[in-house]
Amino acid sequence: MSESVILETKGLTKAFGGLVAVDKVDLSIEAGKITAIIGPNGAGKTTLFNLITGVYPVSSGQIYFQGGLLNNVPAHKRASMGIVRTFQHVHLFGNMTVLENVMSGRHPRSSYGFFEAALRLPKARREEEAISLNAIKYLNLVGLGTHAEHDALSLPLGQQKLLAVARAMATEPRLILLDEPGAGLNTSEKRQLSDLIRNIREMGISVVLVEHDMPLVMGLAEWVIVLDSGQKIAEGTASQVQKDPKVIAAYLGEEVE
Amino acid sequence: MLAGLKSKWAYLAAAALLVFLILIPFDWFLGRYTTIMIFIGIHTIVTVGLCLLMGYTGQVSLGQAAFFGMGAYISAILSKTYDVNPWLAMLIAAVMTGAFAYIIGYPIFRLKGNYLAMATLGLGMIIYILFIQLAQFTGGPEGMSGIPYLSIGGFVFNTSFRRYFLVWFFCLAVLLISQNIVSSRAGRALRAVHGSESAAESIGINVTQFKVKVLVLSAVYASLAGSLFVHHLRFVSPQPFDFLASVKLVVMAVIGGLASIWGAIFGAGTTHILSDELLLRFGEWDVIIYGLILMLVMIFMPEGLFVKLKEVFERLRLRYRRRGAEP
Numbered sequence: 001m002s003e004s005v006i007l008e009t010k011g012l013t014k015a016f017g018g019l020v021a022v023d024k025v026d027l028s029i030e031a032g033k034i035t036a037i038i039g040p041n042g043a044g045k046t047t048l049f050n051l052i053t054g055v056y057p058v059s060s061g062q063i064y065f066q067g068g069l070l071n072n073v074p075a076h077k078r079a080s081m082g083i084v085r086t087f088q089h090v091h092l093f094g095n096m097t098v099l100e101n102v103m104s105g106r107h108p109r110s111s112y113g114f115f116e117a118a119l120r121l122p123k124a125r126r127e128e129e130a131i132s133l134n135a136i137k138y139l140n141l142v143g144l145g146t147h148a149e150h151d152a153l154s155l156p157l158g159q160q161k162l163l164a165v166a167r168a169m170a171t172e173p174r175l176i177l178l179d180e181p182g183a184g185l186n187t188s189e190k191r192q193l194s195d196l197i198r199n200i201r202e203m204g205i206s207v208v209l210v211e212h213d214m215p216l217v218m219g220l221a222e223w224v225i226v227l228d229s230g231q232k233i234a235e236g237t238a239s240q241v242q243k244d245p246k247v248i249a250a251y252l253g254e255e256v257e
Numbered sequence: 258m259l260a261g262l263k264s265k266w267a268y269l270a271a272a273a274l275l276v277f278l279i280l281i282p283f284d285w286f287l288g289r290y291t292t293i294m295i296f297i298g299i300h301t302i303v304t305v306g307l308c309l310l311m312g313y314t315g316q317v318s319l320g321q322a323a324f325f326g327m328g329a330y331i332s333a334i335l336s337k338t339y340d341v342n343p344w345l346a347m348l349i350a351a352v353m354t355g356a357f358a359y360i361i362g363y364p365i366f367r368l369k370g371n372y373l374a375m376a377t378l379g380l381g382m383i384i385y386i387l388f389i390q391l392a393q394f395t396g397g398p399e400g401m402s403g404i405p406y407l408s409i410g411g412f413v414f415n416t417s418f419r420r421y422f423l424v425w426f427f428c429l430a431v432l433l434i435s436q437n438i439v440s441s442r443a444g445r446a447l448r449a450v451h452g453s454e455s456a457a458e459s460i461g462i463n464v465t466q467f468k469v470k471v472l473v474l475s476a477v478y479a480s481l482a483g484s485l486f487v488h489h490l491r492f493v494s495p496q497p498f499d500f501l502a503s504v505k506l507v508v509m510a511v512i513g514g515l516a517s518i519w520g521a522i523f524g525a526g527t528t529h530i531l532s533d534e535l536l537l538r539f540g541e542w543d544v545i546i547y548g549l550i551l552m553l554v555m556i557f558m559p560e561g562l563f564v565k566l567k568e569v570f571e572r573l574r575l576r577y578r579r580r581g582a583e584p
Binding site for chain 1: 459
């Protein structure tokens with residue numbers, strides 16, 4: 001049973017002073033599935049992501065990744081363990097090309113440092129070749145292969161978001177967390193994004209997304225978790241959650257389509 | 258196609274620069290500029306480190322002259338007072354300065370932006386005061402003279418002509434090394450830290466560690482430059498490492514383009530010629546002029562004067578080619 005659970009939280013709590021942003025949340029994310037976390041603004045969704053990726057230390061409770069305790073693992077080590085995320089506000093590296101952005105995603109899967117780079121030692125050249133080949137592969141995965149040499153920020157928002165996914169995928173994650181991937185995209189971009197997310201799932205990677213766009217969530221997610229005011233109020237398949245009176249109440253009459 | 262063209266031009270430019278640099282110290286060419294070119298080479302080495310730190314990684318240092326001075330004083334004291342071989346002294350200076358940067362790196366990088374600027378500024382001032390106050394080692398405000406020349410076997414670098422080649426050998430080596438680093442895995446990590454620290458962390462980059470590493474690298478460059486500086490002048494005093502020196506280094510980096518390795522030569526050169534030929538007349542008012550230059554460049558060409566000129570040159574070249582193509 002626990003073999004199929006990739007991420008688990010127990011009594012996970014985060015308080016900022018008096019404000020409890022995440023309140024004793026128990027989660028169990030199944031491996032190889034697309035899970036959506038939804039909830040009204042301020043429900044604690046992004047804070048939850050920040051706890052899982054180590055941006056904030058937890059106040060209390062535990063996070064387990066593939067059975068191992070994650071609480072005290074520094075943020076930068078979680079990528080090499082197989083956890084990666086994207087950001088609501090994209091956070092691309094504006095001082096790099098599209099390709100270089102994805103190449104930087106290969107950081108945890110390569111090892112040569114300043115010394116080898118300075119003297120262009122064989123190790124550096126060998127790794128660099130592998131880095132760029134892999135980066136091109138992930139760039140093609142999101143359909144941006146022809147934009148490799150462009151400045152990252154010259155892309156329209158939709159493509160920037162795809163690029164951020166490519167950069168995250170380049171780290172070869174087991175679990176990818178997508179923070180509002182659909183925000184600001186038009187209908188055709190959203191369709192492209194949905195296809196990409198399904199593609200990623202097909203590759204055997206577990207996907208967790210935070211999303212406001214209900215049609216997008218309902219079309220994609222195999223499991224939906226609902227947060228409100230930092231607490232988990234419901235979970236289930238998309239159709240189960242939609243009928244849950246607590247969920248409907250949380251959205252304050254805002255109908256869950 | 259475009260990339261190939263660009264690299265062909267880059268090779269041509271590099272070859273032209275190399276020939277030009279080799280010819281400069283000959284009397285029938287620009288021999289009378291040999292001394293100023295030695296200083297330009299030395300300052301270029303410091304400036305490149307500052308470019309890596311500020312332009313690529315986005316971390317401000319207003320105290321870079323402290324590392325420059327540490328290299329200078331450690332080399333001077335070891336080789337003069339303790340008769341250590343000057344090359345060994347140079348190496349020890351680089352290791353000590355690098356270790357110092359490593360130790361202060363972790364606490365100092367808990368700070369960001371203006372606070373980091375203030376902390377590095379304070380650091381520069383403290384080190385400067387130490388150069389004056391530790392008089393039994395440093396000779397105090399009068400400094401120390403009689404520092405030996407560098408030599409290889411029986412070949413002593415006792416003329417400006419010889420030292421010119423020594424300094425520019427190191428300078429070009431530092432430029433090449435830095436160029437290699439910028440386009441490598443480590444270089445991308447540095448630029449990622451500049452672009453977005455949280456995104457860098459999310460893809461496995463140890464942000465603090467990379468900041469400290471680039472600070473150490475820039476400190477080692479500065480120390481190396483400081484050692485060359487004292488073995489050239491055979492004299493050291495605190496004045497070239499004061500606050501104004503740190504500001505001048507930032508001006509050099511900014512004029513050359515903060516995110517441009519080869520611009521460092523241009524930045525160091527322009528600033529030197531400006532200060533030696535023109536600003537001398539303003540006496541102590543030169544600080545104001547540096548401030549003004551810094552402001553104007555940052556407002557009107559934040560990529561740096563060098564990068565701007567390169568753009569203008571590119572545009573002119575394209576226009577010329579287009580006109581040439583028309584019948």
